[in-house]
Structure formats: structure tokens, C-alpha cells
Amino acid sequence: MVAPENLDLVVQVRILTGQYIMANFRSIILAAGKGTRMKSDVPKVLHPICGRPMIEYVLDITRRLSSLKTYVVTGHGAEKVKGAISSDGVEFVLQPRLLGTADAVRRVEGRLKSFRGTLLILCGDTPLLSKDTVRSLLAKHRQSKASATVLTALVDNPQGYGRIVRDRAGSLVAIREQKDASVKESLANEINVGVYCFESYRLFEALKKVRLNTKKKEFYLTDCIELLLAAGHRVKTLISDDAQVALGVNSRGDLAQAEAVIRKRILDKHMQNGVTIVDPITTYIETDVKIGADTIIYPCTVIHSNVRIGTRCKIGPFAHIRSGSRIGNTVEIGNFTEVSRTTMGAGTLMKHFSFLGDAVVGAKTNIGAGVVTANFDGVTKHKTKIDRGAFIGSDAILVAPVTIGSKALVGAGVVVTKHTKVPAGALVRGVPAKIFKK
Numbered sequence: 493m494v495a496p497e498n499l500d501l502v503v504q505v506r507i508l509t510g511q512y513i514m515a516n517f518r519s520i521i522l523a524a525g526k527g528t529r530m531k532s533d534v535p536k537v538l539h540p541i542c543g544r545p546m547i548e549y550v551l552d553i554t555r556r557l558s559s560l561k562t563y564v565v566t567g568h569g570a571e572k573v574k575g576a577i578s579s580d581g582v583e584f585v586l587q588p589r590l591l592g593t594a595d596a597v598r599r600v601e602g603r604l605k606s607f608r609g610t611l612l613i614l615c616g617d618t619p620l621l622s623k624d625t626v627r628s629l630l631a632k633h634r635q636s637k638a639s640a641t642v643l644t645a646l647v648d649n650p651q652g653y654g655r656i657v658r659d660r661a662g663s664l665v666a667i668r669e670q671k672d673a674s675v676k677e678s679l680a681n682e683i684n685v686g687v688y689c690f691e692s693y694r695l696f697e698a699l700k701k702v703r704l705n706t707k708k709k710e711f712y713l714t715d716c717i718e719l720l721l722a723a724g725h726r727v728k729t730l731i732s733d734d735a736q737v738a739l740g741v742n743s744r745g746d747l748a749q750a751e752a753v754i755r756k757r758i759l760d761k762h763m764q765n766g767v768t769i770v771d772p773i774t775t776y777i778e779t780d781v782k783i784g785a786d787t788i789i790y791p792c793t794v795i796h797s798n799v800r801i802g803t804r805c806k807i808g809p810f811a812h813i814r815s816g817s818r819i820g821n822t823v824e825i826g827n828f829t830e831v832s833r834t835t836m837g838a839g840t841l842m843k844h845f846s847f848l849g850d851a852v853v854g855a856k857t858n859i860g861a862g863v864v865t866a867n868f869d870g871v872t873k874h875k876t877k878i879d880r881g882a883f884i885g886s887d888a889i890l891v892a893p894v895t896i897g898s899k900a901l902v903g904a905g906v907v908v909t910k911h912t913k914v915p916a917g918a919l920v921r922g923v924p925a926k927i928f929k930k
């Protein structure tokens with residue numbers, strides 16, 4: 493917390509470091525499109541990438557750059573989009589008819605009547621975009637005092653993207669959509685990433701003049717660039733130094749490409765934090781997973797989001813750890829295993845062919861080969877509690893709800909029926925199980 497007498501100083505420091513410049517802007521994320529090329533009932537921006545809707549990666553950027561407000565334009569599947577993304581700092585704006593990207597931005601005009609600053613516009617289908625690239629775009633826009641600044645990228649295959657058209661001197665002339673580009677224009681390998689900074693009043697002036705594109709029956713936001721230039725306003729470009737950030741996800745192939753890049757970023761981060769990943773090519777770890785140092789992840793392992801794993805664990809090969817699981821230090825989860833919404837205490841071993849669902853397992857417990865918690869009765873999921881130091885023999889089935897006391901021993905092949913409470917230290921044998929007190 494900054495004391496009021498120091499506020500001036502903070503503002504000065506922010507101006508010097510560029511932070512203040514970054515803070516004074518609002519954002520629009522275009523997310524109303526149908527995503528026709530995905531051939532899906534799910535709105536395009538909700539397709540998950542490493543366990544998160546793709547639009548969340550774009551929202552991360554506006555949040556991290558402290559956008560004063562982010563307007564998300566929804567249309568196709570609006571209610572689904574609203575319900576699926578975190579609404580923190582977000583205002584949803586409905587685009588009732590999908591009339592193109594220019595029309596989508598027009599829907600926000602009413603909310604920006606008194607705003608005279610910079611508008612950052614992004615597309616909800618560019619999940620590889622980086623915060624640093626957008627920060628550079630904002631900085632260039634402010635420094636050049638342009639009316640608009642467009643992020644571009646030089647790509648090997650410009651197929652499907654809007655092309656950047658420049659004159660002989662290299663100055664920007666227009667953004668031409670593929671369908672409207674001449675042969676010469678379509679040969680350009682500089683493309684429009686779909687990220688722009690605009691001075692808001694200039695943008696809304698230009699939007700009034702955008703005409704319907706007769707080929708696509710849409711109003712193109714990209715037409716504003718030519719209109720601003722024709723009116724004598726300054727429009728700048730920033731060429732991204734990383735072409736990867738430009739990927740717009742329009743098809744299932746693009747989705748797989750984005751997934752591969754984000755998956756690699758996630759794995760690299762875990763390795764930098766001291767986790768051994770024996771075979772990154774066959775390891776799938778979603779976002780929001782924390783793994784302690786010196787844990788080893790063996791091949792063909794899948795770890796979903798919202799999982800925590802301690803230090804010095806051994807996971808896999810062929811392990812599947814699902815959301816909500818909490819794994820303590822030095823736990824071993826071996827081959828052909830699944831752990832779901834389960835907590836496992838430090839030093840617990842579960843080395844072969846087992847399933848733990850909705851279970852709380854204490855420390856130093858042994859889960860034998862083939863042990864199964866039968867947590868679902870066809871209607872409801874039930875909990876299993878296995879206390880510290882218990883030993884569950886091979887092929888035992890624990891029909892939840894069930895409690896196994898500390899240091900109890902459940903024999904091989906035992907079926908512990910539901911509502912059983914095995915006391916601490918007891919021996920359990922037979923089918924159905926019989927409890928032998930110590």
C-alpha cells in the first residue's frame with residue numbers, strides 16, 4: 493500500500509519506467525464469431541488449449557497489462573462464453589448479428605462515450621500472442637502519437653490472413669483480406685495479426701465510413717486502416733519479432749498447432765523449475781499445475797489442470813492425474829494408474845494398475861497393484877478415506893463411502909463394502925470383507 497504523500501512519486505516513477513503509459517488504455521476482445529471452419533457446436537473461443545478456453549490466454553494479456561477495462565464482444569453462443577470465462581475486469585457486450593469485425597467493435601461504442609484514450613483491440617482466437625509483444629505495440633503507438641498502430645508478422649504461409657499492403661517506399665497502404673487481394677497483394681508474406689491500438693475517437697469516426705464487403709457480407713475492421721490514411725491520419729505498424737504469436741485459430745489443425753506450442757511452453761517452465769520430464773514428446777501437462785523440484789515425470793503421463801505435486805515424486809509411465817488432486821512429497825504413482833480429485837500424503841506408494849477417485853489417503857500408505865476405489869454408485873460420487881500407514885493389498889476394491897483406519901491391513905482381493913469403517917490397526921480379509929480386530 494502506498495502512503496498518500498508518496499503517490500506523486502509513484503506516478504513519476506511509473507512515467508519514467510513506462511508503466512503509467514501502459515496503464516491508461518481500454519481493451520476490446522472480439523469473440524462473437526461462429527468459428528465456422530471449426531465445424532463445432534462449441535463457440536470457437538471456448539475450445540480448450542492445455543485445459544483452458546483459448547480466449548483466457550488473450551484475457552491474461554489485458555489483465556497483466558492492467559487494461560482499465562476489457563470489453564468482450566460475444567455473439568454466437570454468448571451465454572456459454574459468458575459462463576465459461578472468468579469475468580474479473582471484464583464487461584460483456586452483445587453483437588446480435590455477426591456482421592463482421594467492424595460491426596463487433598461498433599457495439600462497444602456506447603460504452604466508450606466519455607473515453608478519449610487508446611483502445612487495444614484483440615481477437616479471442618490468437619492464444620499464442622505474448623504480453624511483451626502487446627506491450628511493445630502499446631509503447632510504439634504512444635511514442636509515435638499515431639491514430640492507429642497495427643501488429644504485423646512475417647510468416648512462411650500467409651494463407652487465410654489479411655495481407656499488409658505497402659507502397660514502394662515501404663509505407664503502409666492498407667490491410668487486404670485474402671478474398672479481396674490482387675495476385676500481387678496476396679504474395680505478401682507480411683500479415684495482420686489482428687491486434688491493433690487505436691485512438692478511440694479516430695476509430696469510431698472511421699468505423700462510420702466502413703462499407704459492407706460484398707463478397708463476405710461483413711463489415712471489416714481492417715478497412716479502417718485505409719480510411720484513416722485517406723483522412724490524413726498517421727497509422728504505424730509494428731512487425732513482431734516472433735512469427736509464432738500470429739497464429740489465428742480458425743480450424744482444428746490450427747488448434748492442434750496452438751496446443752503443441754503452449755504445451756511445450758508449460759513443460760519448459762516445469763523443467764526450469766527443477767522437474768525432470770523424461771520424454772517431453774509424450775508428456776501432457778495442462779495449465780495451473782504445480783510440481784516440486786526433483787520430481788520425475790516418466791513418459792506417456794497426463795496431468796490435468798488444478799493439480800499440485802510435491803517434491804521428489806515419481807510419476808508414470810502411463811499415469812493419469814486429474815483435476816483437484818493433491819500429491820504430497822516423495823509419492824510414487826506408477827504405471828497404468830489414475831488419480832482423480834484425490835489427496836495423497838507424503839511417502840505413499842501406488843505403483844501399478846490402480847484407480848483412486850475422491851479419496852483422501854494419509855502419509856506412508858501402500859496402495860497395492862490393481863486397487864480400485866469404487867467411488868460412483870451410478871448417481872453420486874462418494875468419498876474414501878485411507879488413514880496414515882494403512883496397507884491395501886493387491887486387487888482390493890473399496891466401495892465408497894468407506895474409511896480404512898491408520899495402519900489397518902486390507903488383504904489381497906478383498907471387497908470392502910460401502911459404509912464400512914475399518915478401525916485402526918485391524919486386519920480385513922474375505923469377500924465381502926470381514927474385520928478382524930488386532
Ligand code: UD1
Binds near residue numbers: 523525526
Ligand atoms: C481476421 C482479420 C485478418 C487477420 C486475422 C488474424 C478481419 C476482417 N480480418 O481474419 O485481417 O489476419 O483475423 O487472425 O478482421 N468476430 C466477431 N464478430 C464478427 C466476426 C468475427 O466478434 O462478426 C471475432 C471472431 O470471434 C474472432 C475475431 O473476430 O475472434 C476474428 O474473426 P475471424 O472470423 O477469425 O477473422 P479472420 O478470418 O481470422
Ligand code: MG
Binds near residue numbers: 617
Ligand atoms: Mg481468426
